Structure formats: C-alpha cells, structure tokens
Amino acid sequence: MKRYDQDARHRVTVVLNGQERSGLCESRMLLSDFLRETLGATGTHVGCEHGVCGACTVQIDGVAVRSCMTLAVQADGMRVDTVEGLAEAQDRMSDLQEAFRRNHALQCGFCTAGILMSCDDYLKRNPDPTETQVRDMLSGHLCRCTGYTNIVNAVLETAASRRASSAQP
Template sequence: MPKLSREGRYAIGFRLNGQEVTAHAPGRMLLTDLLRHVLGETGTHVGCEHGVCGACTVQVDGEPVRACLMLAAQAEGADIRTVEGLEPAAGELSPLQAAFREHFALQCGFCTAGILMSLDALLARIPDASEDAIREHLSGHLCRCTGYAPIVKAALAAQAQLKEEEAANA
C-alpha cells in the first residue's frame, strides 16, 4: 500500500503516447500540471481547472478524461494519450485533425486539443456514432469561437473518411 506524504515528490510511471515515462511529482499535483510543467507536453490546455470546460481532456486507457480532475499519482500504470499523440507520423495530421482544419473547426484553438481527444475516443469506440451522439459528446466541452457547427461538420467528415479507409483496408 503506497503512502505519499505531503512533503515528498514521488516517481510516477505510465505510458504517454506510446512511450514509457517516469515523472516526479508531489501527491497533490494534478495530471494537467504533470503533463505541462513536469513533462513539458503543453498541447493539453488548462481552462477552468474544475472539470467544466473540457479543455484539458486527454485519453486514459482509451476513455476521454478531464486531466484537471485526476491526480498525477492516479496515472500510475495508466495508458495516457494526449493531442501530441494524435499525428500518425511527424508533421502529418490524423483524419480528424485534417477535418478540423478543412472545416474551420477551430479559431483560437484553446479548446481544440480537448475536443480532438474526446472525438477521437468516441469515433474509435463507436465508428458509426450518430450526429446526435456526437453533439451529446461535445456537450462536455466549451468552445466560445465556433458555435460548434463547424466542429460537428468536421467530426462527421472525419467519420466518413475513417469509414472509407476502413473499407479500403478490409
């Protein structure tokens, strides 16, 4: 039974975007701060810091999770994916990212990383998610620029593209 006292910093080992990493953090550190401040992975943004805005959403064991509502210590042994892990190869956009650019689904971009991680998880689990399901999924995110319509369009376009690729590979 590991005990982390409030004064210490402790090693936390987990998978981040396919790589095993070990980072040191005090017990009270949030996963957002571990990612950004300790590991320097600043793609994950921090908005409200109490679970409302969705900007910090990452994937933990394949599920979309608010990184600001998870203690860094709770990441021990987890498989974590952030927006840095979305591109299939360096400099290449994933179909979802490309659709966001194509459909102007971002303006200031602050909310984008979180929304990408949420939609990526949804489309991986439910490849033929309905537009309603996509909208419901987006209700966990705040975007103050786009009015959401281009985001829904981009998600549907990415879904069509992913299905096409799936069919071509079948």
C-alpha cells in the first residue's frame, strides 16, 4: 500500500473556468480551500464544511459536486467550473443568472453560487423539469433568506427560454 506524507505539497493542475491553473497544496487540502486560497476563485463559498448546505458546489468535468467534500488532489487534471465561469463573457451574466436577477431569486447571495452551479448542471441533464423536480433538486441546498419559490421560478423560466430558443430554426 502506497503511503503519502500528509504534509508533503503536491502540484495540482486543473482547467479552471476554461484556463489551465495550478498550485501547490497539501494532500489533505479541500478543493474549496484550494480554489479560494490558492487560485483566488473566491466565488465558491464555504458554509457548513460538511457537504450539507451546498454553498461550495462547483462542477468537476461537468458534474455538480461539493468542493468542501473533495480533496484538491482528487481534481488534478480535471476541468473545474465555478460561478465565475458560468457566463460566457465577464461583462454579462448567463441566462440562468439573469433569470435569478429577474425573479429576485437571491437575497444575501451567500448560497447563490452553489445553487447556480447545481441548477446549471441539472438543466443540462433535464432541460424540461417540473416544479416538483426542481424543488427536489434544490433540496440539497440550504438558503436561509428565501423561500425557494423565486429560485424555482428562475430555473423554470430558464428551462422554458432554452427550449423555446432551441425550437427556433
């Protein structure tokens, strides 16, 4: 069995929001801390540090994961997308972010980055969700400010808009 020195520093290279980035970290460093402290991607928030609240959700190779439950070394060589990379251009928001704004789907905003990353992944897998399905998906996130209704409305609006634009010739 191979043993690792827990204090040894490892080079971790990821494709962060489309750009290759690397840094050194200890083997026990969480991906959330690596993103925030080493790579400066501070849009990823850390809430409970137990994988319960969902504020730290990012996408690894297109799949939503809790970065507080993932070691940075586990993401080595993978694509990591955070809320900073959700929009195609830095000077404007994605359609999902715009729908959140229009529907007042956030208040303090602490949980929003993680919710957006989960919703983005979910809509790629389920482009025509029902309200019940969206609520079920959101059950993995804790938000203390909203009643979730506006978040659900924003996700359903985005899904409908994407379906309508893909149906046009």
